[in-house]
Amino acid sequence: MKASAMGEDLQKLGLDAKALPSLNRLPPEKLRQVMKTFNKALGTQCTGCHEANDFHAPTKNKKIASKMWDLYVRGLVAEDGGPVFCDSCHEGKMEFLDRHDKKALSAWMDENFVKKLKRVDKKENGCETCHGDPFEPHILATWVK
Structure with missing residues (x-):
């Protein structure tokens, strides 16, 4: 785990990597630009998350990406604050x-x-930050129900 190398890419989009809005608050054109950073960061094409014939359709990977965005990208920083x-x-x-x-x-x-x-909220970071209390080992499966 390391601080992101995508800060400059996000800055070019007019976004601060340390203060990103919810995905659902991004205007459609800005959201499409952010999705290109996902392609780079995840090594995938758009269809890695989206249905090829219906980009608006809900998919398992879109749900996971949205949850990771809110909990991890917006909720955590690297130990050095990056x-x-x-x-x-x-x-x-x-x-x-x-x-x-x-x-x-x-x-x-x-x-x-x-x-x-x-954690951005200054609370202690531990297993329960992601897995909850009581501990849920299969968190991604719970996000896609």
Whole structure:
């Protein structure tokens, strides 16, 4: 996990990477420009999240991206105060976590998501920041219901 390298791209769009609005508050043209940063940060094309024949249709990945935007991009900063954006974790890949070894995954998440991130609201950052209390291991599945 690292501070985002997309700050300059967002600044060119007239956005401050440390004070981004909700996606649903962006004007359509600005939203389309922001989506191009998603392509770069996630290493995907538009159809990685959108239906090819209906970009307005709700999809699993659109729900996940919207939730990540609000909770992580807008709610967290790097330990040095730098902005967090999609590339901070994804580094050009839609899926980046190796879930085969739960113990190793837990240690990796603690090192990278708990220790290297701070909450914008100044509350303590811990597993429950993302997984809730009680702990929900499959958070993405709950977001797409």
